[in-house]
Amino acid sequence: MSDFISKLIKEEFLRQELTINLIASENYAPQNVLDATGSVLTNKYAEGYPGKRYYGGCEIVDKVENYAITQGKKLFSCEHINVQPHSGSSANFAVYLSVLKPGDTILGMDLSCGGHLTHGHKVNFSGKIFNFIPYHVSPETEQLDYDEIEILANQHQPKMIVAGASAYSRTIDFKRLYDIAQKNHALLFIDIAHIAGLIAADIHPSPMPYADFVSSTTHKTLRGPRGGIIMSKLDHAQKLDKAVMPGSQGGPLMHVIAAKAVAFDNALTPEFKSYQEQVVKNSKTMCQEFKNLGYKIVSGDTDNHLFLIDLRNKNISGKEVEKLLEQSGIILNSNSIPFDPTPPTVTSGIRIGTPAVTTRGFKEKEVLQVVHLIDEAIKNKLDTNFAQKLKVEVQDLCKRFKIY
Ligand SMILES: *Cc1c(COP(=O)(O)O)cnc(C)c1O
Numbered sequence: 001m002s003d004f005i006s007k008l009i010k011e012e013f014l015r016q017e018l019t020i021n022l023i024a025s026e027n028y029a030p031q032n033v034l035d036a037t038g039s040v041l042t043n044k045y046a047e048g049y050p051g052k053r054y055y056g057g058c059e060i061v062d063k064v065e066n067y068a069i070t071q072g073k074k075l076f077s078c079e080h081i082n083v084q085p086h087s088g089s090s091a092n093f094a095v096y097l098s099v100l101k102p103g104d105t106i107l108g109m110d111l112s113c114g115g116h117l118t119h120g121h122k123v124n125f126s127g128k129i130f131n132f133i134p135y136h137v138s139p140e141t142e143q144l145d146y147d148e149i150e151i152l153a154n155q156h157q158p159k160m161i162v163a164g165a166s167a168y169s170r171t172i173d174f175k176r177l178y179d180i181a182q183k184n185h186a187l188l189f190i191d192i193a194h195i196a197g198l199i200a201a202d203i204h205p206s207p208m209p210y211a212d213f214v215s216s217t218t219h220k221t222l223r224g225p226r227g228g229i230i231m232s233k234l235d236h237a238q239k240l241d242k243a244v245m246p247g248s249q250g251g252p253l254m255h256v257i258a259a260k261a262v263a264f265d266n267a268l269t270p271e272f273k274s275y276q277e278q279v280v281k282n283s284k285t286m287c288q289e290f291k292n293l294g295y296k297i298v299s300g301d302t303d304n305h306l307f308l309i310d311l312r313n314k315n316i317s318g319k320e321v322e323k324l325l326e327q328s329g330i331i332l333n334s335n336s337i338p339f340d341p342t343p344p345t346v347t348s349g350i351r352i353g354t355p356a357v358t359t360r361g362f363k364e365k366e367v368l369q370v371v372h373l374i375d376e377a378i379k380n381k382l383d384t385n386f387a388q389k390l391k392v393e394v395q396d397l398c399k400r401f402k403i404y
Pocket of ligand 1: 025086087088089090092115116118164165166191192193194217227228
């Protein structure tokens with residue numbers, strides 16, 4: 001390997017080992033996932049689907065993809081799964097492309113309320129190609145306002161309703177969304193990019209009985225390789241597969257598909273279920289302790305692996321906290337809060353997630369310690385030496401909980 005890149009990989013390895021990662025969308029892939037991702041399967045062109053490829057020499061990769069499909073169906077109890085999307089965004093692109101035409105109307109969650117760029121933001125392909133109508137959380141409860149969704153669906157008669165979020169800490173009522181979609185003859189598309197691991201472990205309700213399409217990433221709570229998947233009702237299977245290839249992608253990443261299969265196998269074990277239970281316990285524990293310390297939690301609580309803190313009563317912006325904590329080796333991201341008065345480059349909030357720290361073995365005791373480290377950092381934001389003091393504590397904690 002180039003000396004330069006191999007040195008950087010070592011540096012990044014150490015950065016990961018020695019920092020506390022609270023980014024809700026990140027995780028540490030286990031060694032068996034890394035091994036598959038780094039395998040010779042990367043060499044193989046396999047445009048098409050098992051048994052219907054455009055290249056010779058696919059007999060082995062066909063078995064790989066068929067196995068990923070079998071295990072994916074078992075894990076999510078779905079009628080159909082496509083394991084080829086290169087990412088969550090590509091997965092969403094293919095879903096829209098499969099059943100909609102440019103200009104069609106879609107209801108999607110507003111980005112500032114926790115939605116994703118691919119749910120209709122104007123700078124994203126989704127917002128440029130389709131006529132997205134945004135729905136919001138209620139300003140009072142900061143939880144999804146299903147009544148508003150129902151009114152908007154009635155008024156705009158969308159072809160599709162998309163739900164699922166990147167920064168929303170409460171359980172989503174899929175049944176209610178299904179009822180709204182049914183009444184208005186709209187397709188229902190649920191994006192479980194963040195909560196796929198919780199759903200796989202049966203600790204968040206599954207959208208599968210209700211949704212026409214369900215997309216996900218495989219690298220967040222699911223703890224697999226960086227990539228995407230799409231599940232659908234059998235009726236949509238053909239259109240969906242065509243929308244992925246040749247509609248929007250060329251050759252599949254067979255090494256990543258193999259790693260997805262490994263991740264599905266991992267997720268079918270009892271250890272994975274206990275892991276997800278601990279992810280939620282850790283999230284609830286941190287959330288409660290922040291409340292005890294006078295922090296305001298967006299929507300008041302968490303049901304899942306993440307929560308948002310509204311920092312306005314602490315006189316510090318999200319960006320400032322992100323930068324401050326980074327100096328001590330605590331990594332998280334600033335995040336807009338619903339109806340945020342500040343721009344996305346500043347933000348009034350931070351997002352905290354527990355999938356990564358739980359993978360390295362943190363339990364209630366350690367996450368409580370992390371809450372206090374964060375609180376002290378904020379209280380001592382004017383003391384320039386304080387970050388260095390904290391860094392020692394952060395690294396001590398990290399060394400006791402090795403990732404690899
Ligand atoms: C992360 C995420 C995606 C996109 O995934 P990428 O792999 O980064 O393209 C899509 N939807 C939601 C809700 C997400 O949180």
